[in-house]
Amino acid sequence: MTTSLSWLRAEIQERMLDKLAPIKLSPKQILLEPDFSGLNRRAFIKRFPGAQIDTILDRQIYRTIPLRIKLQQTLGRVLPNSGQLLDQGIPADASYDLILSNLSLQSRSNPGAWLANCHQHLTEGGLISFAYLGPDTGKELRNANLEGGHLQALPGALDMHDIGDALVQNRYSDPVMDMEYLYLEYETGQALYDDGLALGLISAGTQFHQFKVPAALKLTLEIVYGHAWVLAKNRGIGDSKTAYIRVDAIKRK
Template sequence: MRDDHEAAPFDLDRKLLRRALERAALGYDKAAFLHREVGNRLLERLNLIKRQPETIVDVGCGTGAITAALMKKYRKARVIGLDLAPALVKKACKQAPWLRTLHGAVAEPEALPLPSASCDLVFSHFALPWCLDLDRVFAEFQRVLKPGGGLLFSTLGPDTLIELRRSWAAADGYNHINAFLDMHDIGDALMRARLAEPVMDVERLTLTYSNVGGLMRDLKALGAGNFTFGRARGLTGKGRLRAMQAAYELFRRPDGLLPVSCEVVYGHAWGSIQNRSRLRGDGAAVFPLEQLHRHGRENR
């Protein structure tokens, strides 16, 4: 991990992030309405994957609301929940009593505590916004996938919180919002990780608040604070806060509400064809029959 002198402005202080998520566990669910809505939409996309996975890892299981629905969909599967904060996973285990956890449940997506080729499905809902090095993350997802395994994830694009980002920019020159990665950059990272047949799409949702204070309280309740190394150190002065609030007022809609933009990015892919094949002694590649059947149906 880089220290403060080596870190880039949008690199994240992982220790601060973990502590914030730990504190947020108690009131997380009350503020997680976007998380639940997008999580349910992500679950619906599992209907595209016809196979019944035996082992699933939920990377970023949070408090387990979506994990419980995942377990209900695949009742016979072994579901492993991982997150950055033990308090979140402890709460997840209450919502989903059959959830499996490993190594105290504290796990970085860049270093999963799982054997190679051990999972039929990698499911990750809103964990990637906290990961700037997607090459490492997707390499790990590729590593733990079994031959023919599937990856399904959701994350946030750069237009997320764009009103708040612009309002803070009018108040000072520090970072206040994370650097969310573009859909095309995410797709390129999937290709570099040699994950097969990646499919990406984006959906734009708008939340509304009566005032900026409500948005700031919800972000704090979610543990979604400003953990970039380019943030201002110390407390934010009242003058800068008032300047940000005044700038945000320029976005107020005719109905009297303030918009909050959310650019939701969805993606799915498969373990690479190379990893799903094996070589015979004469050097010929051998593919599982079910894989050929699946590709044949898709190409009709």
């Protein structure tokens, strides 16, 4: 997603904060993924005063110590010109009470692996919250370009039930999933085409004259929201009736 749609991430950021409003949470360490032009750090600082806030942008992780940002360390890298994130994970020594992911999960080739990695870096009682583009995003483009060839699928744009299952499989507790549709209307086919490229729905290299613009000049965005807690982190994986505790998690009184 390019900076031309940073307004969309900014809008989703506000909606995510609204969804977190009724949740009692006082995190000291927060990871926002990704950083983007238009990210309102002040909103997070107001909502979570005193928290250390890290944000990911391309290869770097930036640390905000209220109203001050400095380069902290290298995190990973982005595939050039593809828009797909390499699942290289959070730095091994990083630990967070809250991880928020804003319209990034749909670009990951393995969302389950990313959720598992986040679980490792969330503290006991920590929360993961995310929003991503669901499978109905850009359905008008598919209907207009039935011959294919100029469109590409978002690898992590899974049904919210699939992501909910992945949360349970990766030992998150009390997952909550919901979704909404946003509808974008355009004055020109060129503007719609530009947003389709920015969203990763149109294959890179496709020229405007090769692309069939939907007659209605509209674009549907399916926004899927989810959050879940990290509880009983030392409990091993078992069935629904049996809990297993790792030996190294047993402490003598």
